[in-house]
Amino acid sequence: MGFESATLHNGASADGxxxxxxxxxxxAARPTAVAVRWRxxxxxxxxxxxQSRRVAEGLAxxxxxAGxxxxxxxxPRPRLxxxxxxxxxxxxxxxVIPMEWPLARAEEVVRGAAARVCLVADGEEEVPGAPTVSLTGLLCGTAPVLSGPTAPATAPEVACLFFTSGSTGKPKGVLSPHLGTIRIAFDPRLxxxxxxxxxxAASVAWDAFALEVWTPLVHGGTVVFAPATPVTGEVIRHAVAQGVNAMFLTTSLFNVTIDDDPGAFEGVELLMVGGERLSPKHMDTPVWLLDASGHPVPAGAAGEVAIGGPGVALGYTGxxxxxxxxxxxxxxxxxxxxxRVYLTGDLAAYDDTGNLVFQGRNDRQIKIRGVRVEPGEVEAAITGLSGVGSATVLPVPVxxxxxxxxxxxxxxxxTPPVTEEEVRAAVAAVLPSAFVPKSAIRLPALPLNATGKLDRVRIVELLSSHTAAQAVATGDGEQHDGNLGVxxxxxxxxxxxxxxxxxxIFDAGATSITAIQLAGRIxxxxxxxxxxxxxxxxxxxxxxAGFLDDADSDDDELAA
Incomplete structure (x- = not known):
């Protein structure tokens, strides 16, 4: 469809x-309808x-x-x-910078975006890199006028920047246009x-956040902020009871929920899942599989996924x-x-049914709990720690x-050597939680192959040996029955x-996904x-186990 003019559900038209x-x-069409809800x-x-007009006036x-x-x-509340x-x-x-991100990461985002100002909730600390203004100061007009350069940092068709992990150790700011979200919002199949x-429910730092917020609002629908995170079957049930009928989940979260609590999705009319398989006949976005020279690959061959269309991001800021x-x-x-296309770095091939099947990456980027992670960023954080010589990280399971x-x-x-705890703490101080290694293993030297490059095969062998030794060392050698045994x-x-x-268990490598699985199995x-x-x-x-024992005790008292 053309987006210069969008037809609304009441028959009126608007700048699309x-x-x-x-x-x-x-x-204008539905002034009293609920737009946003939290509890x-x-x-x-x-x-x-x-509220938005007051914010715009304060910023002006x-x-x-503009720009x-x-x-x-x-x-993440209605005020946001x-x-x-x-x-x-x-x-x-x-x-948008998540509240839980370390201040050092917030500063990287502010500087990387060349932000004119950083708006924060009342009482929050100042973020270095740009003038920090509280919402009360903004709305009451008490914040001082900004000084410094006024040249617009980006084009007015850009709606937002979201930062993805960078292989050089610095995050990359992706310029996402209004049309990138609007195209999804007006897809008739959704x-x-x-x-x-x-x-x-998505992190405010992800591109999925824009999808969750704006796709219903441009249609007169409602956004409901999740009452708790991580999103579990019980959170979904509670949300559905509050009227939620549409949601987006990462593949890993969907898989865990559908395995442990499939009934949680009862009442959900639209469920979007981020996955590894795409069917081109079910997408409006043009997709090509390209070789290293940018030419389409032969039928059946794997190539890099390139996507086009008017919603493609405008590039990386700065x-x-x-x-x-x-x-x-x-x-x-x-x-x-x-x-004009975006080269995703994903490798894929068509299967016999016409689907695109993911076959890995042409770089080291990975996804952990839906978060794009460049191992180079983690390695840079580790080698930036005083006393560390060199570092490498591996995704697990390998x-x-x-x-x-x-x-x-x-x-x-x-001397003394840097400890595992110090390494993990150094990463946690500057990067979000998904980047923090589950464990850190000190070696006399990183293994190299005959060409002087990191020997990945040997590293994987060292990891396997370490995991086996740790399994022997961490058990207490005793048999436990009852709730503790379970x-x-x-x-x-x-x-x-x-x-x-x-x-x-979280120091031992458990994640929020593990917690969901563990709760369901127990x-x-x-x-x-x-x-x-x-x-x-x-x-x-x-x-x-103590929680289970208390629950059993309460049941016994009720039965007495």
């Missing part, structure tokens, strides 16, 4: 090239638009103009949507409309060389017409499709090694419902 104008049209807090369309007073980039570090809509109303673009109630490498204009259209985490190998150039058995299966009763084995929140809070086999 900008998110803010589409939301304005819905506010008992709601904003109607009228209230959302009014500061000196923010500027505004960093936002505000909790009003702030972002206000940024878009001004013709500026936003980048059926978004005024009755859509979308769960917002990184012309990487933009030129990944965003290219090639003669791929009819009769060799030029097509060569698996669904990566659970990272293991780091490092050498030391100091918990230890399930932990051993999920982590592929035994643990002592007081071991922290619940089925014991007949006692174990909330994921209890696993996340208690953390040890003994603590989780």
């Amino acid at each position: 090239t900008r998110i803010d104008r589409l939301v304005d049209a819905q506010a 008992d807090e709601e904003l109607s369309y009228d209230e959302l638009v009014a 007073r500061l000196g923010v103009t 500027d980039i505004v960093a936002v570090r505000v909790p 949507v009003g702030v972002l809509l206000g940024v878009l109303r001004l013709g500026a673009a936003y980048t 059926g978004f409309g005024p009755e859509t109630v979308m769960l917002q 990184n012309e060389a990487e933009t030129a490498r990944k965003f290219r204009t090639l003669p791929l259209g009819p009769d060799g017409a030029p097509e 060569d698996a499709t669904n990566i659970e985490g990272l293991v780091a190998f490092y050498t030391c150039a100091s 918990v230890l058995d399930q932990v051993r299966v999920l982590l592929n090694r035994p643990l002592t009763v007081q071991a922290d 619940s089925r084995a014991t007949g006692v419902t174990v909330p994921v929140s209890a696993v996340l809070r208690l953390r040890t086999p003994a603590g989780i």
Whole structure:
């Protein structure tokens, strides 16, 4: 469809090239309808638009103009949507920084985006790299006017920047246009409309966040912020009970939920899942498989996935060389017409049914719990630690499709040597949690092959030896029965090694996905419902078993 004018469900038309104008049209048509909800807090369309106008006015007073980039570090609540809509109303673009990210990572984002200002929730610390303004200071007009250069950092058709991991050790800011989201919102197969109630559960730093927020709002639907994270079967059930009928889940989260609690999706009308298989006949986005020279590969051969269409991102902010490498204009259209494409780095081939089947990457990028991770960024963080000589990281399980985490190998150039805890803490201080290695293994030297490059085969062998030795060392050598025995058995299966009763399962490599699996398996084995929140809070086999013992005791008292 053409997006210059979008037809709304009430028959009216609106400027279809900008998110803010589409939301304005819905506010005019459905002013009292609920736009955003979190627990008992709601904003109607009228209230959302009014709030966004106050934000836009406040930013204009500061000196923010169209094309500027505004960093936002505000909790994922209804107020956040009003702030972002206000940024878009001004013709500026936003980048959202998760509250849980380390301050050092927040600073990297602010500097990488060349943000004109960083808006923060009241009482939050200042983010280095740009003037920091609280929401109260913005709305009350007490914040000082910005000084410094005023040249717009990006084009006005950009809606947001989201930062993806960079192989050089620095994150890359992707310039995402309004049309990138609008194309999805108006895909007739997805059926978004005024009755859509979308769960917002993705990290605010991901591109999925924009999908969850704006696709329902441009149609007059409702966004419901998840009451808790991680998203589990019980969270989904609660959301559906609150009216949610649409959601997006990562592949790993969907797989865990459908295995452990398939009934949780009852009442969900639209479920979008990020996966490894794509069917071109079911997509509007043009897709090509290309060889290293940018030419289409022969039928049946694997090639790099290139995507085109009007919603393709505009490039990487402040990184012309990487933009030129990944965003290219090639003669791929009819009769060799030029097509602007994004080279994804994903390798795929068509199977016999016409689906695109993922076959790996042409670089080291991986995904952990839906987060793009460049191992080079983690290695840079480790080698930046005083006393560390060199480092490399491996995804685990090795060569698996669904990566659970990272293991780091490092050498030391100091005495006393840098400890595993210090290595993990150094990464956690500057990078999000998905980047933090599950374990760090110190070596006298990293193994090299005959050409002087890292010997990956030897590294994998060292990892296998370390895992086997650790499995022997971490068991307590005792047999346990009852609830504690059940918990230890399930932990051993999920982590592929035994643990002592007081071991922290998350220090041993468990993730939020592991917690969901563990809660479901223990619940089925014991007949006692174990909330994921209890696993996340208690953390040890003994603590989780104690929760089960208390539940059994309560049942005995009721039966007496």
